[in-house]
Amino acid sequence: MSNGNHDQFRLGFLTAVEDAERGYVGGLLITNRFGRPLEFQCTAPVKPNRTQQILYGPTLKPYVLSELIGRTLLEKVGVKPHLILLESLDLLDLRSVTSTPVASLVLAPDASRPALQEQGDGKEVATATVLPNSLRLGNEVVVFHSTHDEDRTEIEKFAKLVPVDADLREPFERVREALAETVRLSAARPA
Amino acid sequence: MADVIDSSATNSSAIRNSASGGTIAGHSTGGPHWTPLQEIDARDLGSQTNDLLDELQPDVSVAAIPLQIRAEIHSSGQNVALRRWPAVEVESQHLPKSPGVMPSWKPTRPKIATYGLQFPEGMSLIAKAAADGKSDHSDQSKAGKSDPPPIEILPGYEPPTLASLVDGLVEEPKPKQVTRIKPPDDALAIEDRLFYLLQPPLQSWLAGQELIMPFEPFPYQYEGIGWLFSKSSALLADEMGLGKTMQTITAIRLLVRSGQVRRVLLVCPKPLLPNWQREFRTWAEELPFVVVEGDGERRKLTWTIPGVPVLIANYESVVRDFAAFGEGEFPKFDLIVLDEAQRIKNRTSRTAETARALPRRRSWALTGTPIENRPEELGALYEFLEVVPPNATPDLRQLQSLAKQFILRRTKNLVMKDMPPRLDRDAYLELLPAQKSAYEMAENEGVVQLNNLGDSITVQHVFELVLRLKQITNFDPLTGESAKLDRLEADMEEIAASGGKAILFSQWTKVIDWLAKPMEKYGALIYHGGVPNKQREPILARFKEDPDAHILLMSYGTGAVGLNLQFAGYVFLFDRWWNPAIEDQAINRAHRIGCKSQVIVTRFISKDTIEERIDKVLTEKRELFAAILGDGDDTNVTLSMNASEIFGLFDLKARHGKGTRVIGPKPVV
Numbered sequence: 136m137s138n139g140n141h142d143q144f145r146l147g148f149l150t151a152v153e154d155a156e157r158g159y160v161g162g163l164l165i166t167n168r169f170g171r172p173l174e175f176q177c178t179a180p181v182k183p184n185r186t187q188q189i190l191y192g193p194t195l196k197p198y199v200l201s202e203l204i205g206r207t208l209l210e211k212v213g214v215k216p217h218l219i220l221l222e223s224l225d226l227l228d229l230r231s232v233t234s235t236p237v238a239s240l241v242l243a244p245d246a247s248r249p250a251l252q253e254q255g256d257g258k259e260v261a262t263a264t265v266l267p268n269s270l271r272l273g274n275e276v277v278v279f280h281s282t283h284d285e286d287r288t289e290i291e292k293f294a295k296l297v298p299v300d301a302d303l304r305e306p307f308e309r310v311r312e313a314l315a316e317t318v319r320l321s322a323a324r325p326a
Numbered sequence: 327m328a329d330v331i332d333s334s335a336t337n338s339s340a341i342r343n344s345a346s347g348g349t350i351a352g353h354s355t356g357g358p359h360w361t362p363l364q365e366i367d368a369r370d371l372g373s374q375t376n377d378l379l380d381e382l383q384p385d386v387s388v389a390a391i392p393l394q395i396r397a398e399i400h401s402s403g404q405n406v407a408l409r410r411w412p413a414v415e416v417e418s419q420h421l422p423k424s425p426g427v428m429p430s431w432k433p434t435r436p437k438i439a440t441y442g443l444q445f446p447e448g449m450s451l452i453a454k455a456a457a458d459g460k461s462d463h464s465d466q467s468k469a470g471k472s473d474p475p476p477i478e479i480l481p482g483y484e485p486p487t488l489a490s491l492v493d494g495l496v497e498e499p500k501p502k503q504v505t506r507i508k509p510p511d512d513a514l515a516i517e518d519r520l521f522y523l524l525q526p527p528l529q530s531w532l533a534g535q536e537l538i539m540p541f542e543p544f545p546y547q548y549e550g551i552g553w554l555f556s557k558s559s560a561l562l563a564d565e566m567g568l569g570k571t572m573q574t575i576t577a578i579r580l581l582v583r584s585g586q587v588r589r590v591l592l593v594c595p596k597p598l599l600p601n602w603q604r605e606f607r608t609w610a611e612e613l614p615f616v617v618v619e620g621d622g623e624r625r626k627l628t629w630t631i632p633g634v635p636v637l638i639a640n641y642e643s644v645v646r647d648f649a650a651f652g653e654g655e656f657p658k659f660d661l662i663v664l665d666e667a668q669r670i671k672n673r674t675s676r677t678a679e680t681a682r683a684l685p686r687r688r689s690w691a692l693t694g695t696p697i698e699n700r701p702e703e704l705g706a707l708y709e710f711l712e713v714v715p716p717n718a719t720p721d722l723r724q725l726q727s728l729a730k731q732f733i734l735r736r737t738k739n740l741v742m743k744d745m746p747p748r749l750d751r752d753a754y755l756e757l758l759p760a761q762k763s764a765y766e767m768a769e770n771e772g773v774v775q776l777n778n779l780g781d782s783i784t785v786q787h788v789f790e791l792v793l794r795l796k797q798i799t800n801f802d803p804l805t806g807e808s809a810k811l812d813r814l815e816a817d818m819e820e821i822a823a824s825g826g827k828a829i830l831f832s833q834w835t836k837v838i839d840w841l842a843k844p845m846e847k848y849g850a851l852i853y854h855g856g857v858p859n860k861q862r863e864p865i866l867a868r869f870k871e872d873p874d875a876h877i878l879l880m881s882y883g884t885g886a887v888g889l890n891l892q893f894a895g896y897v898f899l900f901d902r903w904w905n906p907a908i909e910d911q912a913i914n915r916a917h918r919i920g921c922k923s924q925v926i927v928t929r930f931i932s933k934d935t936i937e938e939r940i941d942k943v944l945t946e947k948r949e950l951f952a953a954i955l956g957d958g959d960d961t962n963v964t965l966s967m968n969a970s971e972i973f974g975l976f977d978l979k980a981r982h983g984k985g986t987r988v989i990g991p992k993p994v995v
Contacts, residue, residue: 170526171584172445179439186431207438214444302530305504313523317441320516 144168144296147216147235148306149208149226151200152314158182160318161204162310165214168296170306174214177317178204197228205229218293220277222307230280236289238277240303241269270294273301443517445524446585504529505548510556511731522556525584537579540608543572546741551576553734558688559711561667563735566694566911567892567918571602574663574692575609582613582635587660587688589635593681594665596640600863601889602665603638618643622650629657641669645680658685667691670710671703673717681710694914695907696733701725708732738917746924748917752941754933755809761802765935768794773976788972792936799932800837800901810900810930811844817928821896822848822876827869828896829878831912833903838879841900849874854881866891882912892921899929902937906944939975 146168151161157180165174181203183195191198205226209219221227221239230237269278270287272294279286297303399405509522525531528548532539543551547569554560554577564570574592581587594602599617606615618628618639625647628637637659639647648656662684664670670678670691689711697703704725708714713732720728738748757765772791776783801808814830821828830845832838835854842850851869853862869878870893878894882903894916903909917925931937 164524166526170530171448172524172526174442174444175520175524176440176442179441181438190431190433203435203438206435207440211440211442213442300533305527305530309524309526313520316519316523317516320519 144293145173145214145216146297146306147209147212147219148310149205149219149229150222150307150310150314151204151226152311152318154180154318157318157322159199159204160314161200161208162314163205163208163212163219164306164310164313165212165216166306168301169298170301172309174212175310175313176208176212177314178207179321180318197225200226201229202232206232209233209235218290220272220303220306222304224278227278227280230283230286236279236283236286236293238272238279238286238290241276241278273297273299273303275303277303441516443520443524445521448583448585503545503548505545505552507552507555510558512558513556525555528552528580531580532576537583538611539576543576544569544741546736547573547576550734550736551580554690555580557690557732559690559713559732561691561693561696561707561711561733563693563696563733565735565737565914567914568736568738568741569918570692570694571605571665572609574665574690575606575613578636578661578663579610579613581661587635589657589659590637590661590663591644591659591684591686592636592638592663592665593641593644594638595669596642597859597862597884598665599638599640600859606636606638618647622647626650641677644684645676648680648684656685658687660686661688661690662686663690663692664710665692667693667707667710668695668703671706673706673709678706678710682716694911696735704729746921748913748925748927750927750929752929752931753813754931754938755813756933757799757935758802758807758809758812760805760807761798761809761932764802764804765795765798768798769936776976785972788976792940792972792975795936796901797834797837799935799937800832800834801840806840809932811841813930814841814898814900815844817896817898818845818848818877825873826896827876827878827894828898829880829891829894829912829916830898830900831880831882831903831909832900833882834901835881837900838881841879845877845879848876850877850879851875852879853884854879855884857884880912880915882908889915890918891915892918895921895923895925897925897927899927902929902931902940902944904940904944909944936975943971943974 144167146166148164148166149161151159153159159181160178161181162175162177164172166172181199183191183199187198188195200223206229209229209232216235219229219233219235219237221229221237224239227237227239268281268284268287269276270290271277272290277290279290399408505528507522507525507528509519513519513522528551531537532543532551550562550564550569550573554562554573562570562573564573578587578590582590592602599619603615603617606613613636614634615636615638616628616631616634618625618637620628625643629647629651662681664681670681672678691707691710693707696707701722702719705714705718705720708720708725708728709716709718711732713728714720714724756762769791772794776787776791779787797803800810818828830838830841832841835856838852838854842852849872851865853865857865865878866889869875869891878891892915897913897916899909899912903912913925913927917927929941931941
């Protein structure tokens with residue numbers, strides 16, 4: 136991305152939903168910096184078998200979400216994002232399989248907005264910014280992978296391109312809704 | 327030690343043997359497992375056991391419990407078998423020297439099927455603010471400072487809220503509202519449904535980030551924009567004044583931006599061309615448009631001009647130019663919007679036929695009065711929307727079902743929370759003496775003449791008398807006396823003193839011209855069919871901007887449709903139109919989205935005259951209309967006065983069974 140062409144900046148919103156019967160379905164929405172969709176990719180349901188469940192143990196979920204779903208989606212997507220956003224720290228390991236900076240929103244999706252506290256000078260700062268490996272992006276605080284400190288510089292650069300009031304949780308809602316729709320439609324379709 | 331425990335668990339005699347250094351009797355002798363217990367005095371047993379324990383205590387920490395169980399073997403004759411050792415056989419097993427091959431597992435990355443969807447590239451249009459080199463991070467505040475449209479009727483208003491209308495009330499922060507675009511019911515393919523589902527909420531799309539919105543739309547307008555965006559066939563039938571124009575322009579803007587449409591044709595009545603141009607400049611400043619006008623050659627060139635996303639044309643041009651193009655040569659449009667679509671209600675008219683023949687992918691129609699007279703008019707609109715086959719005559723049930731899918735209609739009552747109220751006050755006025763005598767004479771003579779006509783009487787005869795009488799109620803042609811004018815002057819004095827502005831409607835341009843002189847002191851401006859098109863916009867601009875211009879005199883035909891005059895707080899209906907829908911359209915020039923304060927509507931009705939009788943009929947019709955449209959758009963009520971009703975005004979009966987024929991004059995557009 137050239138510095139002069141901010142409109143080329145693309146964000147990737149990656150998340151997955153779990154279907155009790157079919158397993159995990161992942162979705163990746165690429166948008167421009169204002170949230171307008173450019174591309175969407177989703178996976179077929181991924182259900183770990185019994186062997187995987189036993190052998191991966193507690194690492195199963197990060198494995199399925201990051202290595203299987205996340206990596207596949209990033210490989211498939213045609214419009215490559217400059218920054219991948221996640222809404223769960225479970226997926227942060229995705230950074231180990233991609234060269235694109237990855238950041239996760241800090242709070243759980245059902246939690247309220249990041250708490251803002253007023254400093255003495257009247258400036259509002261997010262309390263979460265005191266977390267290591269975190270910084271402000273849009274109206275959220277994001278965390279990047281501890282082993283990739285170089286992501287801080289990159290994300291700081293992107294942070295300037297994202298409007299300060301951009302709601303970074305909202306696109307995840309769209310992805311979840313789209314995933315629910317694909318699961319619903321594929322379930323309704325005769326095999 | 328094992329012996330001891332074993333013995334203690336069996337019998338006390340064994341314990342004794344062990345304690346004296348012997349072995350268990352059974353094992354050493356090969357005798358029976360159980361030897362008969364010798365009788366021991368219980369006291370002996372207790373003391374012996376204690377001795378035993380004393381010896382053991384250094385080694386074990388358990389206390390043996392003396393058992394006093396007597397085991398006696400019943401002599402059965404087979405006791406010998408109990409002495410026999412069980413037979414034991416030994417079998418050797420050959421163990422493998424090295425472990426065999428076991429199933430192995432290595433982590434592999436399975437191939438996962440994916441499904442993808444790329445969104446079409448929208449047209450890259452540059453907003454003026456951005457083109458001027460301004461940062462678009464604060465677009466909202468700068469939007470108002472961008473080049474103003476040549477004539478701006480819309481004031482720089484903020485949407486009024488109930489709280490803002492009441493002094494002293496502090497507005498509470500509004501909860502964040504989100505309007506998502508829903509996939510249309512007829513979108514079945516997964517890619518179509520995902521296309522709509524993945525669009526951002528309208529609020530964030532239009533929040534001044536990528537698309538500059540001069541004013542924040544109301545919630546119901548967001549809903550309308552989203553609805554239009556997702557519809558290939560749509561009839562937006564919001565009541566007048568609710569912002570159909572803005573919703574349409576914004577939906578077009580979003581479609582262009584998301585690559586769904588590249589060429590749009592907007593067709594409207596000729597007097598509304600300037601209005602649409604102004605609204606496009608206000609609501610979509612980055613969207614280029616061209617008006618189809620000029621001579622035939624120039625128009626032909628305009629129709630085919632490449633790279634212009636929006637063309638605006640009037641109905642007459644479309645009909646004329648469509649015929650001028652050869653068959654199949656007329657340019658194709660991604661979207662065609664018909665404003666005031668009731669113009670095609672007669673499906674056999676040339677306008678309707680042309681509209682249906684225009685090559686297009688999407689069809690939208692806009693009207694505040696989807697049914698003016700008969701439900702069949704709705705059928706003509708559905709035919710344009712291509713949701714019924716040609717010449718179809720859907721029955722009332724089918725119309726209702728189609729309405730649910732293809733019509734969006736909101737009334738002011740539904741969204742009144744967003745609007746300041748409209749106050750209707752009817753002014754019942756006594757005719758002045760000269761008016762009264764002129765009126766009585768005209769009526770008596772007129773009725774006599776009508777009766778003399780006998781069977782040759784037609785509604786037209788009655789209609790002429792009605793018009794003559796109505797004119798007298800406005801003013802006496804001989805003396806110029808007018809009860810209405812007296813009342814108007816009294817009201818205007820107050821309105822002008824408070825800096826207010828009023829719009830007055832009359833059926834006749836003659837009356838408007840007559841009113842101009844007495845209203846001169848209030849800066850009266852005239853706007854009717856007799857005013858050349860080019861002069862009309864400056865008149866409206868002056869009415870808005872000139873603080874001394876307090877009243878605008880308009881005719882129903884020219885001023886009733888499409889104009890935005892929401893800065894006027896007063897509306898006078900100097901005389902009454904035949905159709906309450908037209909009167910409402912007129913009133914809604916002022917009482918529409920954006921008006922900051924209540925609108926006071928005064929209807930002048932002369933007592934004991936034809937006006938009072940007409941008012942009674944119209945009031946009943948209005949109530950009926952409201953009752954039916956309140957529940958939906960299915961109505962077969964005839965809104966205009968019909969022949970029977972006209973005859974009824976003079977207690978005459980309709981002849982020749984034409985009781986339901988509509989004779990109300992059509993508004994001049």
